[in-house]
Amino acid sequence: MKEHELKILIKRDEIAKAVESLAKRIDSDYFGKKILLVGVLKGAAFFLVDLARSMSVPLEIDFVEVSSYGNKSKSSGKIKLIKDIKKDLTDYHVLIVEDILDSGLTLQYLIDFFKQKNPLSVKSVVLFYKIKDDNYKRSDVDYFGLKIPDYFVVGYGLDYAEKYRNLRDLYVIYFV
Ligand SMILES: O=P(O)(O)OC[C@H]1O[C@H](OP(=O)(O)OP(=O)(O)O)[C@H](O)[C@@H]1O
Ligand code: HPA
Numbered sequence: 001m002k003e004h005e006l007k008i009l010i011k012r013d014e015i016a017k018a019v020e021s022l023a024k025r026i027d028s029d030y031f032g033k034k035i036l037l038v039g040v041l042k043g044a045a046f047f048l049v050d051l052a053r054s055m056s057v058p059l060e061i062d063f064v065e066v067s068s069y070g071n072k073s074k075s076s077g078k079i080k081l082i083k084d085i086k087k088d089l090t091d092y093h094v095l096i097v098e099d100i101l102d103s104g105l106t107l108q109y110l111i112d113f114f115k116q117k118n119p120l121s122v123k124s125v126v127l128f129y130k131i132k133d134d135n136y137k138r139s140d141v142d143y144f145g146l147k148i149p150d151y152f153v154v155g156y157g158l159d160y161a162e163k164y165r166n167l168r169d170l171y172v173i174y175f176v
């Protein structure tokens, strides 16, 4: 029996355009600055690679891994740090690279976490910004690519129970 089905939400071309346009804006804001892109494994790995290849300022990359969804489609509310970075950040501008802002808990956790490492600055770029109702207060995002409705989505790095990260387009997953 089929448990879920996928329906396309955003095509790869639109995603690619959003990534290009973010890269341009970040390039111009970070001109002459020592920048470290920190991707949030595993979901944001795909976005970080595409973003970094579209940027032209000199940059370094690193990754942290956190997890809070496990095999579910709702945040457990508890962020688990699985992999930290070792680098001394005191002379870097840190840009946290996230695939999606949903409850916002992961990003808030990481902003606080990186501020404690005393870099020159901490900012964030999120590709998919999930729209919640107006009273829903989340951490501020410095750059975002595409607003999406409040559905559970997969593809372009995003998973359901670890599957579908490799899809090039973004899909809504419906549980039937
Ligand atoms: O705004 P939030 O509600 O915190 O959700 C966003 C985070 O959740 C997902 O990661 P997940 O914990 O599923 O780990 P994964 O990237 O390995 O799938 C996603 O990749 C973001 O990192
Ligand atoms: O909509 C989503 N899809 C996949 N992973 C996620 N993590 C937070 N929100 C989502």
Ligand SMILES: [Mg+2]
Pocket (backbone or CB within 6 Å): 043, 069, 070, 158, 159
């Ligand atoms: Mg996940």
